[in-house]
Amino acid sequence: MDVDSFMETGLLSSDEESSRPRKKVVKKKQQSPKASLKASPKVTASSKVTASPKVTASPKATASPKQKKKEGCQPQQQGKKPAVKIAQFEDSSDDEEFAQALAMYKDGEDVDSEDDGDVDMEDEDEDGEGLDLEDDSGDEDDDGDGEEGMDDGADDDDDEGEEDMEDGGAKPQGRVVSQGMVKGWVALLQKHSLRGLRQVADALGAAIHRTAEVKSAEKYHYFVESPQVFNALVRCCLRHVHLVVQHHIPLPEDDVAGGAERKSSKKKSSPTSHANWPKLRKVVKSYISTLLLMLQHLHQPTLTCAVLRQVQHLLVYISCFPRLLRLMTKRLTILWSGGDEYVRVLAFLSLRRLLMANNNVTYRENCFKQMYLSFARNSAFTSISSLPGIQFMENSLAEIYAIDLPLTYQHGFVYIRQLAVQLRKAMTEKTKANIQTVYNWQFVHSVCLWCRVLGDCFTSTLEPLVFPLVQVVLGTIQLLPTARYFPLRFHCIRALIRMSAKTDVYVPVSSHLLEVLDSSSVRSRTKGSLAKSPNFAIILKVSKSVLQTRAFQDGVIDNVFDLLLDHLSSYSHHIAFPELVLPVLLKVKQFCKKTKVPKFQQQIQQLVTKVEETSTAIIAARSMVSFSPKDAEEVAKWMSQRRQESSALQKFYKSWKEVKSRQA
Incomplete structure (x- = not known):
């Protein structure tokens, strides 16, 4: 699934309450105490982004029974926590780049994604209209350029927006955003209106700053109070903003298609060289800052995936702002x-594209x-639980280093x-502290x-x-060649075998494996124990x-058998194999003669048979050459x-x- 189709299929699902018709409230012309509302939609790590409207009344005036009855008819009731409902992240094999990166997460193993909560937009909207971002109860007068619908839909909320609203003792600045205004902005953005882009970016910035409870020096002209409006505003931005920006400042074909690599040429197109850049620079910078704030403070995985998809559309524009580029790189790394x-996976793809798009040595060095x-x-x-993530970082970091080999x-x-210095200190002074600097997972x-x-690149x-x-x-x-550290030995030998097979550089690891067979822990009699084999x-x-x-x-014999097979099979084609x-x-x-365990004898005998068969084939083929x-x-x-040609040893391995993978 490519980046564009993910948003087109409807990433964000509309709120259930937004589809219900709202009851009209007839306001009586009477002097009633002004109530100040405070809405702070806070996003938690759960699947909901909540906003808690608090109502504070004047201590001198009390609400009449009729007023209380009218307040009960309001669609947003006091004390209710609104939610931004997001569809679960959905993987697809159509996105080739994403599928390859996701395959690295568990080092070749399949990753089963949960489909609970996914929204199938094709089944819901078979007429091709897609996800309805507007409120069904809003004004249906959307003809024209969308400005009338935006203004008409905001008439009912103007009185509320003019009321005094307390936020920690300070009055929130700006006009209250309504569903009608969001509908108008959607219409404007569909026509690639710059005015609509500025207004919706301003409204989103105000909403996110209040949600994250972060003070901003920038003055916003809008105030988001309703959770349904907040939900609709986020969907509107994530679906339309990047299209408007790309319409006025087109990207190269490889960037529009989502390609990670940009063709190297003497003249590289940059948004800053476009004639429309001065008009959009400020609003693009403000919008990117808002996305960065969302990544820093909103920790819901599905919402983070949605924002990262949006960031991928704007990576070329992010590169035009050095400070935002540095902050975005830091956040993506986290x-x-x-x-x-x-x-x-999405953060890795974004980092890789940023590195491909920026040839600056200083930036690449800091990112590495x-x-x-x-x-x-x-x-x-x-x-x-943490091993798949570590393997994913190892695989992806190797791919990142392949971008710039001289810097690598x-x-x-x-x-x-640095690793060699730590090892030399541990070998010269074998203290417990020095040995621990080497015999740990980081090392x-x-x-x-x-x-x-070195093997991949x-x-x-x-x-x-x-x-x-x-x-x-x-x-x-060789630092501590004892039986207790056999697992560490196997980790090191496996890494050397992998590098040796890819570089065609022979590394003598078989001697270190054969030392294990001479260990007293392997030869001595075992004690009766019901414990499982250690992982x-x-x-x-x-x-x-x-x-x-x-x-x-x-466990030791299985690892020795596995590593010997891996090591010898990688050289089964070599002319000096015998x-x-x-x-x-x-x-x-x-x-095999000394051990009395039938299982060990059987494994070793299989190894000897296949190695001798391969060696005999090499000798026979070698005797027929003339060089x-x-x-x-x-x-x-x-x-x-x-x-x-696959040798007998390779087929057996x-x-x-x-068989081992099926047993696991």
């Missing part, structure tokens, strides 16, 4: 690093730094060196991140960072009481042909992964 999964530090802060604790090299050099996730970045620019990173990872494994994906070490249990041994696997075969055969090992080009061509 949303990207925590919260609802759909909010995080903010995102990396936010990733490090939010990866300090890992659990079943500078960041990688600084942060990999491990940072190492895994840079392994992924491997070029000659980043190649010098591979060797120091490998040394840091291997040094981390190695969310732990770095195990307690001493777990070391001698069968569950721990099963020599590469020779020490591995000797070691695992020795372990020598010194002919590098011919060797590379031969290995490229072998890579296209693929089937084994499928």
Whole structure:
């Protein structure tokens, strides 16, 4: 689903009470005490945006029974909390870019979205009219340019807008917005009226500032008092404002289509160079500031998604205001690093487009730094619930770093060196505090991140960072090579295997896996225990009481078996595969003879069989070539042909992964 169709299908559902006809109240000409109303629609984290109108009366006058009866006929009753009802966020496979980003959230796993509360606009409006943003009880005189409907609909509210209204002792400035005025603004915006754009932006700014309880130096001319009007005003802005702005200041074709990449050319179109920019600069800046305020203070996920969709339409215009660009980037980074999964995906897409649209080195450097530090802060604790979010940040940050490889090299050099300094201090002074600076989730996730970045973005620019990173990872494994830290060892080895497979740089990780098989915790007899196998994906070490249990041994052997298969299958096409696997075969055969656990013997025997079968095939194919090992080009061509053919080891590893995924 593209960005435009999401809004066209009706993101915001109309309030139930707005569809009911309002009862007309006949006001008697009598001197009654003026009541001051205070409406503060506060948005909470729940699914409602509430406004609590408080009524204060003069202490000298009391309301007559007739007046009380008339007040009971009012459509907005005292003490009722209005709500802005928003349809649930809806994912669609049509939005290719969003689907790819969402797939990174759980590292390839499907994300099931709840459809409760979704509004199917096609079923409701089959005549093509879409969502009715106007109140059914409003004036039906919408002919002309929409100005009469706006003025006529506001006649009933003028008397109320002229009354004294208290807000902490101060009178709220401006005219009370009514449903009729919103209808008029919709008509004006549909005709791309600049006057309507200024008025609706002013009204939304006033409403959001009162909702968020934030003081503003800007003077607003409108005052939103009714929650139904607040609901209609937000829907009006999110559906029409960006279309008016794009009509007067057209965007490049790639930006209108929602493309993330802007074609590099000497002359890049900018809104500031357009003839209409001086007319729209002030109102666009005010509207973007209002959207930023909404992202900062409104924490309902569906409403945040709606605002982020609107922000994506205006990213090119946001880049024209350096201060707003800096604040928006900071807020998007916060949303990207925590919260609802759909909010995080939309925030990531917005950040990526901002980075693609801005070639400023200083801005990109600050954005890279903010995102990396936010990733490090939010990866300090890992659990079943937080692991998908951490994996999403890791995948998306690797994609962000691919935008500017020279700048990525500078960041990688600084942060990999920082990891190396921490490791060297821990190795020279093995105190508990120094070791804890290395053996923690922040350090491990940072190492895994840079392994992924170098693997996904491997070029000659980043190649010098591979060797120091490998040394840091291997040094981390050797810092405390005890059985309690086998989970940490497996995390590091898995990151190295992933990077090695994508960069074609051989990393000797098999020796560190074979060391596990020689551990006394794996060879010794186990104690009877009903405990389940520890989840190695969310732990770095195990307690001493777990070391001698069968569950721990099963988990260790499964991880060694998995990592050896992954490592050897990635080199099953290599011309030197028989020599590469020779020490591995000797070691695992020795372990298979000594162990007395039938399950372990069966797993190791399967590994030995498939490795020997692949090795025999390589030797047979190698004996038929006419070139020598010194002919590098011919060797590379031969290995490229072998890579296209799936070896016996690769087929076995693929089937084994499928079985493991079904069991999980």
